[in-house]
Amino acid sequence: MKYLNHSKVIQRMQRRILINNLFKSLFFMATTFGIIVLAILLVQVFTEGIDYINFDFLSNRLSTVPERAGIMGAILGTLWLMAVVIPVTMILGVGTAIYNELYAKKGKLQSVIQTNIANLAGVPSIVYGILGMTIFVRSLQLGSVVLAGGLTMSLLVLPIVIVSSQEAIRAVPGFLSEGSYGLGATKWQTIKNIVLPASLPGILTGTILALSRAIGETAPLVVLGIPALLLPFPGGLLDRFTVLPMQIYYWTLDASLVREYANLASATIIVLLLMLFLLNSVAIIIRNKFQQRY
Incomplete structure (x- = not known):
């Protein structure tokens, strides 16, 4: 047996x-x-x-002539877009995560909010484009400017930042907060001096992933009516603009007619990948410094 x-x-x-x-x-x-x-x-x-890829390609304006086409306007537009997305996403995303985890009362209402935030992360990006067009372009009458595009892209990646920030805050050991309260610190002092520094590496990790998605999205900008061929360089938040993914999209469409457009699209993809690599590298360096410190 x-x-x-x-x-x-x-x-x-x-x-x-x-x-x-x-x-x-x-x-x-x-x-x-x-x-x-x-x-x-x-x-x-x-x-x-x-x-x-050469100096002329990186510094020239967009042109209908492939030999004279450049992407400086698209590069500046991408940087201006990130200048809006980064602060808006960080402030609203981390603030929402702090409120949901540390201030909101546990109950059915918070459970519904949490579920909806998680579901928003899976909504197709074109839906956010329609939302941005309705609110920022038509209702607020901003038009197809940097501010409208940046706010729309912020809505797109905000659920990712909120969810990742909540997980990072939740991972902070409870005895750290209890020790802070035991020494007489207030709730906000504990959050500012203990919880946020300890959770910052996780928050930055989620933010890096969110920004990587934002910098490569095209569908919401197409809905907003962002032009692909724009000669003036954007110089402010209320200027019209175009971005590298939009230029890649339209050059890819034109590649069936003119072969050089396919090569220009490939060159623009390389530049976009390099920009993405540089932005992520800076964010990773900052994250690692905080990770070593705390």
Whole structure:
């Protein structure tokens, strides 16, 4: 009897090991497939676009003539857009997370709010474009300017920042706050001096992911009516603008007519990837410094 039980145990273990190895192989193949596809895309983009990146391409204005086309206006528009998205997203996102986690009373209302915030993270980006067009472009009559585009993109990535900030705040050990209260600190002093510094690395991680999505989105800007061919450079929040993803989108559409537009689109993708890499690198350096400190 003991021998039979021992044999069954061995068979179950072998079956579990087999299933584990099977799923491990499936996950490895899925990861490998994604890496291969990404490598093919990167090789194709760099092959087609690297020769078109020069000083004239980076400094010239947009043009209908491929040989004279430049992306300085799109670069400035992207930077102006991020100048709106970063502070709005950080202030509203972190503030909402602090209120939900540390001030709001636990109950059905907070549960409904939490569920809706989590669901908003999965709403298609074009829906946010329609919302931005209704509120900022038509109701507030801002038009297709940097401020309207930045606020629309902030709405798009705000749920990501809120959810990640709540998780980071929730991960702070409770004894840190209790020790602060025990020393006579107020609730806000505890949040400002203990909770926020300890949760800042996690908050910055979520913000990096959110900004990476915002800088590459096109659908909301298309709905807002952001132009692809804009000669004047944007110089303020109320100026019309275009961004690198919009330029890539329209040059890709024109590539079927003029081959050079495909090469220009590839070159613009390289520039966008470099900008994304630089912005993420700065954010990661700041996050690591706070992580080491706290």
